[in-house]
Amino acid sequence: xxxTTKITKTSxxxxxxxxxxxxxxxxxxxxxxxxxxxxxxxxxxxxxNAINISRQISFLVIIGIGATIVMSVSEFDLSIxxxxxxxxxxxxxIIASGGPLWIAFVVPVLVALIIGFINGWIVTQFRVLSFxxxxxxxxVLGGFTFWLTGGATIFENIPDSFRYIGxxxxxxxxxxxxxxxxxxxxxxxxxxxxxxxRRLYAIGGNESASRxxxxxxxxxxxxxxxxxxxxxxxxxxxxxSRLGSAHPTAGNGLFLQAYAAAxxxxxxxxxxxxxxxxxxxxAAIIGVLANGLTIMEVPTFxxxxxxxxxxxxxxxxxxxxxxxx
Amino acid sequence: xSLLEVKQLDKRFGLHHALxxxxxxxxxxxxxxxxxxxxxxxxxxxxxxxxxxxxDGGSIYWNGQLETITSPRDAHRLGIHVxxxxxxxxxxxxxxxxxxxxxxxxxxxxxxxxxxxEMKRRAEALKKELGMELDLDKTAEEMSPPERTLLELxxxxxQDCKLLILxxxxxxxxxQETEILFRLIQQLTAQGTAILYVSHRxxxxxxxxxHIAVFRNGKNAGTLQREEANLNKxxxxxxxxxxQAAATHERxxxxxxxxxxxxxxxxxxxxxxxxxSLQVHAGEVVGIFGLAGAGRTELLEAIxxxxxxxxxxxxxxxxxxxxxxxQKALEAGMVFIPEDRRSEGLVMGMTIxxxxxxxxxxxxxxxxxxxxxKEKHAVRQWMENMNVKAVGSEQTVSELSGGNQQKVxxxxxxxxxxxxxxxxxxTQAVDVMTxxxxxxxxxxxxxxxxxxxxxxxxxxxxxxxxxRIYVLREGSIVSEIAGGxxxxxxxxxxxxxR
Numbered sequence: 001x002x003x004t005t006k007i008t009k010t011s012x013x014x015x016x017x018x019x020x021x022x023x024x025x026x027x028x029x030x031x032x033x034x035x036x037x038x039x040x041x042x043x044x045x046x047x048x049n050a051i052n053i054s055r056q057i058s059f060l061v062i063i064g065i066g067a068t069i070v071m072s073v074s075e076f077d078l079s080i081x082x083x084x085x086x087x088x089x090x091x092x093x094i095i096a097s098g099g100p101l102w103i104a105f106v107v108p109v110l111v112a113l114i115i116g117f118i119n120g121w122i123v124t125q126f127r128v129l130s131f132x133x134x135x136x137x138x139x140v141l142g143g144f145t146f147w148l149t150g151g152a153t154i155f156e157n158i159p160d161s162f163r164y165i166g167x168x169x170x171x172x173x174x175x176x177x178x179x180x181x182x183x184x185x186x187x188x189x190x191x192x193x194x195x196x197x198r199r200l201y202a203i204g205g206n207e208s209a210s211r212x213x214x215x216x217x218x219x220x221x222x223x224x225x226x227x228x229x230x231x232x233x234x235x236x237x238x239x240x241s242r243l244g245s246a247h248p249t250a251g252n253g254l255f256l257q258a259y260a261a262a263x264x265x266x267x268x269x270x271x272x273x274x275x276x277x278x279x280x281x282x283a284a285i286i287g288v289l290a291n292g293l294t295i296m297e298v299p300t301f302x303x304x305x306x307x308x309x310x311x312x313x314x315x316x317x318x319x320x321x322x323x324x325x
Numbered sequence: 326x327s328l329l330e331v332k333q334l335d336k337r338f339g340l341h342h343a344l345x346x347x348x349x350x351x352x353x354x355x356x357x358x359x360x361x362x363x364x365x366x367x368x369x370x371x372x373x374x375x376x377x378x379x380x381d382g383g384s385i386y387w388n389g390q391l392e393t394i395t396s397p398r399d400a401h402r403l404g405i406h407v408x409x410x411x412x413x414x415x416x417x418x419x420x421x422x423x424x425x426x427x428x429x430x431x432x433x434x435x436x437x438x439x440x441x442x443e444m445k446r447r448a449e450a451l452k453k454e455l456g457m458e459l460d461l462d463k464t465a466e467e468m469s470p471p472e473r474t475l476l477e478l479x480x481x482x483x484q485d486c487k488l489l490i491l492x493x494x495x496x497x498x499x500x501q502e503t504e505i506l507f508r509l510i511q512q513l514t515a516q517g518t519a520i521l522y523v524s525h526r527x528x529x530x531x532x533x534x535x536h537i538a539v540f541r542n543g544k545n546a547g548t549l550q551r552e553e554a555n556l557n558k559x560x561x562x563x564x565x566x567x568x569q570a571a572a573t574h575e576r577x578x579x580x581x582x583x584x585x586x587x588x589x590x591x592x593x594x595x596x597x598x599x600x601x602s603l604q605v606h607a608g609e610v611v612g613i614f615g616l617a618g619a620g621r622t623e624l625l626e627a628i629x630x631x632x633x634x635x636x637x638x639x640x641x642x643x644x645x646x647x648x649x650x651x652q653k654a655l656e657a658g659m660v661f662i663p664e665d666r667r668s669e670g671l672v673m674g675m676t677i678x679x680x681x682x683x684x685x686x687x688x689x690x691x692x693x694x695x696x697x698x699k700e701k702h703a704v705r706q707w708m709e710n711m712n713v714k715a716v717g718s719e720q721t722v723s724e725l726s727g728g729n730q731q732k733v734x735x736x737x738x739x740x741x742x743x744x745x746x747x748x749x750x751x752t753q754a755v756d757v758m759t760x761x762x763x764x765x766x767x768x769x770x771x772x773x774x775x776x777x778x779x780x781x782x783x784x785x786x787x788x789x790x791x792x793r794i795y796v797l798r799e800g801s802i803v804s805e806i807a808g809g810x811x812x813x814x815x816x817x818x819x820x821x822x823r
Contacts, residue, residue, distance in 0.1 A: 195690040202683055205672035211631060212669055213684040213737070214655040273674065 057287030066231030084251025087233030116229025120222030166241030358534030404487030420461030612791030728759035
């Protein structure tokens with residue numbers, strides 16, 4: 001018989017606090033939805049708007065998952081915004097010069113894999129802070145993107161076929177929403193069900209212990225950077241497909257939001273750990289806020305203020321919950 | 326009247342009685358040498374009189390007055406200062422700036438501007454008074470280790486220092502620099518400052534001290550006058566002469582068995598390990614003993630491949646490796662139980678299951694996914710074998726007690742079915758029961774023709790557990806003794822003889 005001591009639940013308040021810590025962000029999200037539904041029953045709480053939101057958040061979810069993977073090894077990639085911009089520009093360049101559709105999708109992702117790997121290599125080989133490395137890489141990529149475009153938006157000679165994924169729907173579900181769900185499920189699987197995902201979390205949790213356990217720390221970290229960059233580039237391509245054009249700074253704004261989503265996500269499900277469904281929920285909350293506040297005609301700058309305050313509040317709540325433990 | 330007198334000082338850490346009934350006194354203008362083997366309570370004692378730890382019992386008198394020292398600030402107020410082994414300097418600050426850390430910096434009214442001129446003048450005056458040569462314009466990181474020691478010493482002297490505590494101050498100094506330090510110490514004592522001098526280097530203790538206090542197992546084993554002290558006397562006081570190696574422990578003469586691990590002239594790039602050779606036979610528990618800083622952990626790390634090898638080779642089961650890595654080590658069947666399970670042994674935020682299977686995840690993976698059912702089954706089996714007390718395999722390891730955490734570390738290693746164990750302080754901060762279990766387990770493994778290389782700073786443990794003991798001094802293996810014949814006095818003699 002295995003010697004296990006069952007910890008008896010001392011009180012229901014302990015369970016409630018644990019429930020709140022794990023699902024507090026989800027509950028807050030639901031409350032926000034209820035609030036908007038009550039305030040704008042005619043325009044917010046409709047199926048059309050729900051579908052609309054699912055398309056609006058797709059970019060943020062995908063790039064946020066990229067950020068989450070890098071965060072799982074306790075690193076940061078600040079170049080994902082610039083990477084998304086570059087990805088969109090490369091795709092638009094290829095398609096505008098008559099290249100086949102699949103090449104326009106695959107090449108940006110491959111380029112990003114290489115750039116992400118270089119980021120990882122610099123960080124792991126020379127022990128440079130990922131903060132600095134990827135900040136510099138962001139500047140490099142931004143410069144490169146401007147050189148490719150001359151600073152102008154690419155919109156000429158973009159065939160309709162390129163816009164298919166970004167603009168069309170399958171039945172009433174937007175293609176973008178489907179891609180978002182597929183990416184989320186795929187990376188939930190990779191991060192939680194495979195040995196690779198387990199190793200990433202182990203390295204993020206304790207690098208020395210992982211090294212002693214025989215994990216190839218450098219290789220795995222490089223792979224995390226590569227995947228993060230690849231998802232950023234994919235986001236950029238999807239944005240270009242949605243807009244039918246590629247602007248050299250189109251993705252830059254997503255970078256901060258991606259980390260906001262990932263941090264909101266860390267407060268849900270697996271507490272304190274970056275996780276894929278958490279990031280999904282985080283991105284959804286940010287998306288719902290943007291959507292609901294726009295419907296209520298709150299000016300954009302005010303929306304930014306509210307979103308920022310909510311992220312800070314969520315992180316503080318999580319800290320408090322932890323300390324109370 | 327003594328400057329500092331402590332009576333019946335007591336300190337516990339959980340079950341561990343770090344200090345019990347310590348009484349001693351320090352006189353103004355005198356040097357008290359403090360010696361004791363690793364873990365005898367010297368550091369704990371220093372931390373209590375400098376306000377880092379609060380004692381659980383006993384009293385501290387300062388100039389005959391009862392005092393409570395609850396913070397390092399309190400200690401500074403009284404005039405108690407420490408010169409640390411790890412120096413507390415700000416690398417990018419100049420000598421002058423570092424000198425004024427923690428003291429009032431001369432400033433223009435309202436702190437509008439620092440009076441640099443005044444700052445330098447005072448520092449130069451002190452330098453002259455102490456007869457030191459030191460360029461204070463250099464930043465701390467530009468200074469050599471001994472220069473930094475001098476700087477720290479100067480900083481202490483800037484403040485009104487009544488009692489100066491020196492903890493292994495000469496560890497990084499050359500003989501010449503040591504001379505300078507000694508001269509300064511004599512100057513300080515002439516001015517009435519009391520010195521508490523803690524060192525493993527006996528000749529320094531004998532040279533400097535007026536009195537020598539000997540700690541043993543958290544107790545004060547006695548205070549000697551310098552005239553009545555000699556090396557043999559001090560060492561016999563440090564070791565528990567009443568102590569007898571547990572006769573019940575079985576021992577192996579495995580010298581005829583095949584060699585599992587052979588380390589030949591191994592040295593590390595950072596120079597912490599100087600060319601060292603050792604062998605572990607099948608069926609043997611081999612100990613490595615040395616004082617703090619002798620390079621015990623570093624040697625194990627070099628063998629396991631987490632510290633870069635300069636020269637030499639590691640031969641495991643006849644296969645030679647000139648470059649090691651944890652992957653190679655594990656592949657060859659060698660596991661490492663690191664000293665600090667929190668920072669190196671476990672991923673604290675992960676579950677018992679996730680921790681145990683980490684080194685051999687590929688074994689539980691079908692390529693596409695981890696077979697969690699198989700994983701859970703194996704983990705439960707090992708939890709049962711190792712008697713891990715937990716809610717279940719899904720409990721986070723940070724929630725376990727120290728002893729149970731260490732069992733998880735061992736289960737993780739055993740799951741790998743290793744032929745060689747490298748254990749670094751494997752019983753540190755675990756309860757007595759777990760400690761016994763670990764000893765028994767390692768002996769069982771040895772009896773199955775596996776090899777164990779066992780590092781511990783606990784002299785009694787090493788005598789109890791090991792069949793053969795290598796003694797490490799300043800990065801080199803200097804001696805090899807059969808475990809059954811060795812005594813603690815003998816081991817310490819080797820460690821202290823320079």
